Amino acid sequence: MASVLEVPSDTTFVSAGPMVPRPFVVKRFRKETDDTFTLELEPKEGRSRFVFGPGQFNMVYVYGVGEVPISISGSPSTPGLIHTTRAVGTVTKAMAKLKKGDIVGIRGPYGTTWPVKEARSHDVVIVAGGIGLPPLRGAIYEILSNRKDYGKVVLLYGVRTPADILFKDELEQWRARFDMEVFITVDRAVSEWRGNVGVVTTLISKAGFDPQNTIAMIVGPEVMMRFTALEFIKRSVKPDSIYLSMERNMKCGIGLCGHCQFGPMFVCKDGPVFRYTQIKDLLVKWEI
Amino acid sequence: MSTLMTYRIEHDALNELIQELRKEKYNVIGPTPRGEAIVLDEITSALELPIGKTDEQSPAQYHLKDRTDKAYFGFSAGPHSWKKYLFPPILRLVTASGNGSDLQISDDASKPNEEEKYALFGVRACDLSAIHIQDQVFGDGTYKDPAYLRVRNQAFIVAVNCTRAGGTCFCSSVRTGPRARVGFDLALSEVIDNEHYFIVEVGTERGEKVMSSVSRRPAGDTEMEKADRLIRAAAQLTGRSLEPDNTREILYQNTEHPRWDVVAARCLSCANCTMVCPTCFCATVEDTTDLTGTEAQRTRKWDSCFTMDFSYIHGGSVRPSARGRYRHWLTHKLASWVDQFGTIGCVGCGRCITWCPVGIDITEEFRVIRETYLMTSRVSSTKEATHGNS
Ligand SMILES: Cc1cc2nc3c(=O)[nH]c(=O)nc-3n(C[C@H](O)[C@H](O)[C@H](O)COP(=O)(O)OP(=O)(O)OC[C@H]3O[C@@H](n4cnc5c(N)ncnc54)[C@H](O)[C@@H]3O)c2cc1C
Ligand code: SF4
Ligand code: SF4
Ligand code: FES
Numbered sequence: 001m002a003s004v005l006e007v008p009s010d011t012t013f014v015s016a017g018p019m020v021p022r023p024f025v026v027k028r029f030r031k032e033t034d035d036t037f038t039l040e041l042e043p044k045e046g047r048s049r050f051v052f053g054p055g056q057f058n059m060v061y062v063y064g065v066g067e068v069p070i071s072i073s074g075s076p077s078t079p080g081l082i083h084t085t086r087a088v089g090t091v092t093k094a095m096a097k098l099k100k101g102d103i104v105g106i107r108g109p110y111g112t113t114w115p116v117k118e119a120r121s122h123d124v125v126i127v128a129g130g131i132g133l134p135p136l137r138g139a140i141y142e143i144l145s146n147r148k149d150y151g152k153v154v155l156l157y158g159v160r161t162p163a164d165i166l167f168k169d170e171l172e173q174w175r176a177r178f179d180m181e182v183f184i185t186v187d188r189a190v191s192e193w194r195g196n197v198g199v200v201t202t203l204i205s206k207a208g209f210d211p212q213n214t215i216a217m218i219v220g221p222e223v224m225m226r227f228t229a230l231e232f233i234k235r236s237v238k239p240d241s242i243y244l245s246m247e248r249n250m251k252c253g254i255g256l257c258g259h260c261q262f263g264p265m266f267v268c269k270d271g272p273v274f275r276y277t278q279i280k281d282l283l284v285k286w287e288i
Numbered sequence: 289m290s291t292l293m294t295y296r297i298e299h300d301a302l303n304e305l306i307q308e309l310r311k312e313k314y315n316v317i318g319p320t321p322r323g324e325a326i327v328l329d330e331i332t333s334a335l336e337l338p339i340g341k342t343d344e345q346s347p348a349q350y351h352l353k354d355r356t357d358k359a360y361f362g363f364s365a366g367p368h369s370w371k372k373y374l375f376p377p378i379l380r381l382v383t384a385s386g387n388g389s390d391l392q393i394s395d396d397a398s399k400p401n402e403e404e405k406y407a408l409f410g411v412r413a414c415d416l417s418a419i420h421i422q423d424q425v426f427g428d429g430t431y432k433d434p435a436y437l438r439v440r441n442q443a444f445i446v447a448v449n450c451t452r453a454g455g456t457c458f459c460s461s462v463r464t465g466p467r468a469r470v471g472f473d474l475a476l477s478e479v480i481d482n483e484h485y486f487i488v489e490v491g492t493e494r495g496e497k498v499m500s501s502v503s504r505r506p507a508g509d510t511e512m513e514k515a516d517r518l519i520r521a522a523a524q525l526t527g528r529s530l531e532p533d534n535t536r537e538i539l540y541q542n543t544e545h546p547r548w549d550v551v552a553a554r555c556l557s558c559a560n561c562t563m564v565c566p567t568c569f570c571a572t573v574e575d576t577t578d579l580t581g582t583e584a585q586r587t588r589k590w591d592s593c594f595t596m597d598f599s600y601i602h603g604g605s606v607r608p609s610a611r612g613r614y615r616h617w618l619t620h621k622l623a624s625w626v627d628q629f630g631t632i633g634c635v636g637c638g639r640c641i642t643w644c645p646v647g648i649d650i651t652e653e654f655r656v657i658r659e660t661y662l663m664t665s666r667v668s669s670t671k672e673a674t675h676g677n678s
Binding site for chain 2: 016017018019020021022023025044061063064065066067088089101102103105247248249251252254255256257258259261263264266269285286287288
């Protein structure tokens with residue numbers, strides 16, 4: 001086995017350490033629901049445009065507390081950086097306490113993107129469960145800003161209760177458009193809820209799309225993604241036209257720490273967005 | 289890398305070599321007896337090598353013994369591997385100071401220090417392959433580890449060919465040894481009969497330069513043949529083997545093999561195997577702040593896929609059972625590593641076998657599963673054949 005280091009010694013071929021976060025300033029903190037909030041960030045120094053593709057994520061560092069992977073929930077074509085996060089544990093709860101003017105560290109963007117280019121001239125069905133909507137929002141923005149290039153555009157969104165619905169105003173705007181369909185379902189209804197009740201897979205039958213010519217993008221808990229994918233396949237959507245975004249523990253985001261392994265894949269660099277056919281055999285196994 | 293010159297040096301010239309490396313400002317790291325084991329540490333003279341020492345190794349057993357001769361390298365892989373220097377167990381990545389609206393971040397891992405110009409003295413062929421594997425992990429992807437590459441690029445490597453088979457290793461079956469073939473500056477073969485000398489193969493210009501100040505003469509054919517014979521004999525004597533072909537098919541098709549339950553019942557999830565393994569590269573990052581809260585540090589530490597935290601995501605661990613974790617470890621080493629880096633992640637050093645407190649043996653665990661695979665493929669091919677005849 002030959003050494004891969006054919007570089008003469010003393011040559012510096014790596015500039016800044018890839019584990020070094022870049023300081024970003026909190027420009028705006030917005031509460032979305034009881035436990036979910038959106039941060040608008042801007043680099044402390046340098047250009048304000050943050051170049052990324054929809055579906056990519058950043059490692060977000062909170063001073064002295066820790067660093068976690070969070071998808072970018074903003075639009076790739078507008079300046080600034082937007083993250084929508086649910087406070088669940090140590091780091092995300094510390095993020096929830098950030099205020100305007102505070103600094104966080106950012107590394108990224110990392111990972112694969114939604115196939116917005118490949119999806120052109122196709123019907124696009126986007127399925128989000130709970131906190132799965134923010135990782136898809138960049139794709140929705142991209143598609144809507146080139147709306148004429150796509151066939152039907154449908155968003156199916158499932159949440160636990162009506163109070164957990166994210167981006168309510170935006171959903172209303174999307175729903176009001178003639179060129180986009182939005183269906184929302186809740187697991188548990190409350191008295192004033194007039195909409196759908198049940199798991200998100202039940203919405204698939206409501207969405208009219210041409211199965212042979214559809215690209216599906218799914219984010220949610222692993223079981224939800226698996227059943228949603230199977231439901232699409234049952235309706236003759238091609239398995240390799242189905243995409244989903246995986247979640248694993250991540251300590252580096254750049255393929256070095258080993259934590260995010262999912263079979264032979266590193267979710268941080270081979271994913272998080274995968275074609276269903278790439279991972280379907282792994283999804284049915286426990287503890288992979 | 290083609291071999292340049294081959295020399296013979298007398299055994300007492302080994303110290304000249306070490307002193308020459310020290311003169312070149314290398315921090316010489318070599319095997320040295322410490323307590324009940326041969327470990328790796330800084331050495332300042334050949335006298336600190338484990339002269340006349342050997343080890344007896346078997347699953348969960350390691351004992352130091354005296355030899356009847358004065359061999360410098362008459363032992364096998366110990367609990368330490370060279371990754372301790374190239375990929376340190378604890379490494380400060382960044383220091384962040386200030387807080388609130390002011391945050392200064394310093395890139396600590398990219399700062400060189402004087403100590404890290406290492407001469408790795410006594411690298412066995414298996415461990416040299418392990419270094420090449422970690423070169424790929426840390427230096428061949430889109431993102432590279434600057435600290436690893438900096439230390440690695442300066443490291444001077446003195447390999448040692450094995451002339452004795454260890455108690456738990458299996459390099460010849462996985463084709464990593466016992467002879468070091470590429471990637472060294474110098475490679476030594478120790479010969480003891482009525483004389484005691486070393487054959488030194490030069491691998492680089494840098495190696496040649498160091499050798500030019502050491503008492504030496506060109507090696508003769510008989511001397512070289514003698515060394516070759518000893519190395520070949522060591523290969524013959526290795527007691528274990530692991531068949532490195534088709535590992536992906538074998539393991540991917542047997543994720544539900546009953547053997548995983550058998551091994552899980554023994555495995556303590558102690559993570560020893562991953563700590564001693566020269567190729568395991570997993571790491572975590574820890575955050576700390578000083579007492580006043582004005583400085584925060586991020587520190588990289590070796591981690592292991594045997595811990596529960598390793599795969600924790602909100603709601604629980606992805607691999608809560610010992611079965612799931614052992615299966616992940618073995619499958620990564622022998623199968624998914626091939627997908628990721630084009631080679632298996634095991635070099636046959638035997639450390640995980642020796643240092644497993646309950647003596648779990650990777651070659652045995654894999655053999656059982658491989659046999660099932662061979663049997664089922666035989667059965668299905670017989671079935672096909674029968675079917676074809678009818
Ligand atoms: C690619 C990717 C994109 C993500 N995008 C978003 C997003 O846009 N919005 C959002 O709210 N959440 C997102 N998550 C999940 C988010 O990373 C976790 O909620 C977060 O790591 C929890 O950290 P904690 O310290 O608050 O929780 P704790 O429970 O205290 O976690 C301790 C440690 O476990 C790990 N961990 C815990 N939960 C997860 C998890 N779900 N995924 C990965 N690692 C975990 C982290 O290393 C964390 O530091 C994403 C995860 C991944 C992998
Ligand atoms: S898996 Fe075991 S035998 Fe193989 S390289 Fe690692 S420690 Fe050595
Ligand atoms: S076997 Fe485990 S600890 Fe070793 S590299 Fe693979 S995942 Fe990491
Ligand atoms: S997050 Fe570290 S390897 Fe993927």
